[in-house]
Amino acid sequence: xxxxxxxxxxxxxxxxxxxxxxxxxxxxxxxxxxxxxxxxxxxxxxxxxxxxxxxxxxxxxxxxxxxxxxxxxxxxxxxxxxxxxxxxxxxxxxxxxxxxxxxxxxxxxxxxxxxxx
Amino acid sequence: xxxxxxxxxxxxxxxxxxxxxxxxxxxxxxxxxxxxxxxxxxxxxxxxxxxxxxxxxxxxxxxxxxxxxxxxxxxxxxxxxxxxxxxxxxxxxxxxxxxxxxxxxxxxxxxxx
Numbered sequence: 001x002x003x004x005x006x007x008x009x010x011x012x013x014x015x016x017x018x019x020x021x022x023x024x025x026x027x028x029x030x031x032x033x034x035x036x037x038x039x040x041x042x043x044x045x046x047x048x049x050x051x052x053x054x055x056x057x058x059x060x061x062x063x064x065x066x067x068x069x070x071x072x073x074x075x076x077x078x079x080x081x082x083x084x085x086x087x088x089x090x091x092x093x094x095x096x097x098x099x100x101x102x103x104x105x106x107x108x109x110x111x112x113x114x115x116x117x
Numbered sequence: 118x119x120x121x122x123x124x125x126x127x128x129x130x131x132x133x134x135x136x137x138x139x140x141x142x143x144x145x146x147x148x149x150x151x152x153x154x155x156x157x158x159x160x161x162x163x164x165x166x167x168x169x170x171x172x173x174x175x176x177x178x179x180x181x182x183x184x185x186x187x188x189x190x191x192x193x194x195x196x197x198x199x200x201x202x203x204x205x206x207x208x209x210x211x212x213x214x215x216x217x218x219x220x221x222x223x224x225x226x227x228x229x230x
Contacts, residue, residue, distance in 0.1 A: 003160060042220030042222045043206075044220070045218070056217065101148075101210075103148065103210065105163045105166055106163070107160075108153075108161040109160055110159060110160045
């Protein structure tokens with residue numbers, strides 16, 4: 001079974017440029033998460049989707065970040081414009097069930113390492 | 118404890134040593150505690166999900182215990198091998214957002230041959 005796929009794996013951009021990350025979850029997984037991991041810290045949830053609906057986006061900086069999961073399968077996270085402080089690893093994860101439970105295992109992709117110069 | 122905290126931040130051991138690390142978390146409104154292993158350039162791998170006070174889980178040479186009353190979990194590795202080198206993350210499930218995981222900052226383990 002294929003795992004969570006993310007692309008690109010690495011991205012270097014200059015500040016004020018736009019950037020987009022793509023995620024394809026495990027087949028059949030209904031819930032999709034985007035996390036950001038800053039250097040020296042643990043991953044922090046940005047947004048959670050159940051199918052195509054964003055059910056928790058309270059931590060997403062909406063002035064510059066946007067996300068979509070149009071057909072309830074793959075998802076795109078965009079930053080426009082990027083700032084120096086956006087340098088981080090962006091992780092995508094998926095889990096099987098809807099109505100996400102705290103006991104559900106979340107399966108992670110390898111992440112995209114973003115460097116903003 | 119207000120956040121999820123892990124200690125130590127990093128650890129260097131020799132091959133064959135046994136080691137353990139700690140995850141501390143708020144004990145109120147607790148639902149679950151997750152452990153992940155994250156090797157460089159790979160995806161974080163789920164190790165355990167623990168829910169009950171006194172839970173013990175084991176996977177090969179790795180085991181974990183859970184104390185929900187005092188808010189801590191221990192991860193043990195017996196006879197460390199170089200391939201155990203990774204960042205070990207714990208995450209607490211629960212709180213105001215039911216499906217949300219709150220992660221600690223991780224313990225970086227390096228096992229020297």
